Amino acid sequence: MKLLSLQKSLKFLTGVKFALIIFACLAIASSLGSFIEQEETLEFYKENYPIEKPIFGIVTWQFIAFFGLDHVYRTWWFFFLLLFLVISLISCTLTRQFPIFFKFKRIFFSKKKKSFLSLPFSVKIKNLSYLKESLLLKIQDLNFYTYQKENFVYGYKGLIGRISPILVHFSLIIILFGSFLSAFNNFKAQEVLPKGEIFHIQNPVQIGWFTSLPTVTTRINDFWVEYENNRIHQFYSNLSILDSVGKEIRNQTISVNNPLRYKNIDFYQSDWNLLGVRFGNEQNSKNSTKILYEVPLFSLEKSSKSWITWIPNPTNLLSSETRNTLIFDQLQNTFFVYDKNGNFLKMSQIGDSLDFNFQILEILPSTGLQIKYDPSIFIIYFGFGLLMFTASLSYLPYTQIWIFQESTNSWIGGSTNRGKIKLEIEFENLVRSIEKFLSKSAFLKKGQ
Numbered sequence: 001m002k003l004l005s006l007q008k009s010l011k012f013l014t015g016v017k018f019a020l021i022i023f024a025c026l027a028i029a030s031s032l033g034s035f036i037e038q039e040e041t042l043e044f045y046k047e048n049y050p051i052e053k054p055i056f057g058i059v060t061w062q063f064i065a066f067f068g069l070d071h072v073y074r075t076w077w078f079f080f081l082l083l084f085l086v087i088s089l090i091s092c093t094l095t096r097q098f099p100i101f102f103k104f105k106r107i108f109f110s111k112k113k114k115s116f117l118s119l120p121f122s123v124k125i126k127n128l129s130y131l132k133e134s135l136l137l138k139i140q141d142l143n144f145y146t147y148q149k150e151n152f153v154y155g156y157k158g159l160i161g162r163i164s165p166i167l168v169h170f171s172l173i174i175i176l177f178g179s180f181l182s183a184f185n186n187f188k189a190q191e192v193l194p195k196g197e198i199f200h201i202q203n204p205v206q207i208g209w210f211t212s213l214p215t216v217t218t219r220i221n222d223f224w225v226e227y228e229n230n231r232i233h234q235f236y237s238n239l240s241i242l243d244s245v246g247k248e249i250r251n252q253t254i255s256v257n258n259p260l261r262y263k264n265i266d267f268y269q270s271d272w273n274l275l276g277v278r279f280g281n282e283q284n285s286k287n288s289t290k291i292l293y294e295v296p297l298f299s300l301e302k303s304s305k306s307w308i309t310w311i312p313n314p315t316n317l318l319s320s321e322t323r324n325t326l327i328f329d330q331l332q333n334t335f336f337v338y339d340k341n342g343n344f345l346k347m348s349q350i351g352d353s354l355d356f357n358f359q360i361l362e363i364l365p366s367t368g369l370q371i372k373y374d375p376s377i378f379i380i381y382f383g384f385g386l387l388m389f390t391a392s393l394s395y396l397p398y399t400q401i402w403i404f405q406e407s408t409n410s411w412i413g414g415s416t417n418r419g420k421i422k423l424e425i426e427f428e429n430l431v432r433s434i435e436k437f438l439s440k441s442a443f444l445k446k447g448q
Contacts, residue, residue: 013087013088013091014088014091014095014096015092018088019085019088019089019092022084022085023085025081026078026081026085029072029078029081032069032072033069033072036059036064036069036070036072037070038070038071038073039070039071039205040070042061045061045064046061048061049061049064073183079180079183082176082179082180085176086173086176089169089173090169090173092169093166093170097165098166100162100165115413116402116404116412116413119402119413119414119415120414120415120416120420120423121413121414121415121423121424123411123413124409124410124411125409125410125412125431125434126408126409126410127405127406127407131410131434132153134434135153135430135434136148136153138430138433138434139401139430142157143157144156144157144399144401145157151404151405151406152402152403152404152405153403153404154400154403155400155401155402156398156400156401157399158396158397158398158399158416159398161393161394161395161396161398161417161418162398164390164394167386167390167393168387168390168391170386170390171383171384171390172387174379174380174383174386175380175383175384175387177379177383178376178377178380178382179380181375181376181379182376182377184208184209184210184211185210185211185374185376186206186207186208186211186372186373186374186375187206187207187208187211187213187371187372188204188205188206188207188370188371188372189202189204189371190203190205190368191203191368191369191371192271192366192367192368192369193220193369194220194275194364194365194366195220195222195364195365196219196220198217198218198219198220198242199218199219200213200215200217200218201213201214201216201371211373214263214265214373216262216263216265217241217242217243217244218240218241218242219240219242220237220238220239221238221251222236222237222238223235223238223365223367224236224331225330225331227330227332232305234255234256235255235256235331235367236253236254236255236269237253237254237269237367237369238252238253238254239253239260239267241260250262254267254268254269256268256269256270264374264375265371265372265373266371266373267369267370267371268369268370268372269369270370271368272331272366272368273365273366273368274307274328274364274365275296275297275365275366276294276295276296276297276309277294277297277309277326277328277360277363277364278293278360278361278363278364279292279294279295279354279358279359279360280292280293280358280359280361281359292361295309295310295311295312296309297309297328297364305329305330306327306328306329306330307328308326308327309325309328310324310325310326311324311325311326311354311358324337324338324345324354325337325338325339325340326338326360328363331363333349333350334347334348334349335347335348336348337354348360395418397416397417397418397419398416398417399414399415399416399423400414400416401413401414402414412431412434414427
């Protein structure tokens with residue numbers, strides 16, 4: 001009794017129903033991960049999912065935090081669903097797919113009349129001289145692999161269509177294995193850096209359980225924005241990878257969708273910003289000393305890529321009194337000048353002089369980099385590529401044909417799992433060619 005219940009349990013675990021249940025759970029979890037914002041702060045969920053107004057009556061920030069719905073794809077229960085799916089695929093492959101494959105690979109000879117009558121296509125013809133030999137030649141022309149035993153002939157083609165389900169399962173296992181490795185060994189970091197900065201990766205927003213931050217030294221050589229019809233077309237950062245003594249190992253200019261890749265670490269161009277303005281007094285003579293100052297830029301609320309700053313009174317830089325207000329739109333060489341009362345004065349360019357012989361020398365930009373490390377991504381890509389290829393192979397038909405020769409008659413039958421219309425056409429052409437052969441043989445025999 002216990003053995004029977006164990007067999008039923010194993011049959012359920014290797015069955016399609018269990019796999020469908022796992023797929024349904026994964027689909028629900030993925031839907032929740034798409035519906036609920038991921039990797040946000042607790043304050044964000046308290047603000048958007050308050051207890052006073054639960055979504056669907058249950059979804060609040062407490063519900064999200066308890067089940068880990070703020071990081072669905074890194075929760076323990078999501079990993080267990082993937083693990084159950086892997087177990088289901090492996091067990092189904094070993095207990096179902098391999099036996100089916102070996103069954104179809106095995107040479108099967110039908111020798112009973114009922115066996116032929118149960119086939120989708122079957123016909124009985126009268127024996128004549130060299131009939132079996134002629135049939136063998138014709139089905140070999142149709143690319144069938146044939147086996148002969150006494151008066152029985154068996155042929156098949158398209159066996160790769162029976163191997164493809166095994167390869168599909170293997171592809172899914174590779175994808176899931178790569179996903180497991182990616183979950184435990186990866187990181188994603190965000191860095192906002194000014195031009196000329198030398199930095200190490202130190203601001204991870206996501207990091208795997210067994211991942212340590214690499215010690216890669218990078219320098220921001222330059223940053224610029226490309227415009228087209230007065231609109232931003234692309235922005236670029238020139239990066240250098242440095243060794244332990246500061247020597248340049250690699251140099252590359254990156255842009256959106258054109259990252260720098262170094263030792264499985266990808267540096268993506270994600271955003272940019274303006275940090276400040278450098279200005280100084282104009283030199284009236286060769287002996288005069290040029291004093292440089294820097295003031296920060298502040299982003300305007302109604303425009304994400306416009307900034308404002310104030311130039312202090314040069315006679316008393318520590319006071320709160322300002323002489324000019326400057327507004328910068330995009331990363332361009334022009335800016336707007338207003339007086340301390342907010343009246344528009346003029347539009348100037350970098351290098352122009354302001355009041356008291358002050359000169360705007362340079363805009364200080366910063367580049368936003370997204371840095372990713374995921375060495376197992378190639379395993380996932382390989383798995384998906386293999387999955388697409390093997391899934392297409394599963395559409396190839398597996399076709400079988402049988403021939404049984406009695407003393408006066410011969411039986412011909414065939415079956416296929418796909419492409420029944422094509423097999424029907426091939427079978428009909430085969431029968432017609434045999435009929436022509438029979439009529440020709442009968443005519444020759446009658447003439448003799």
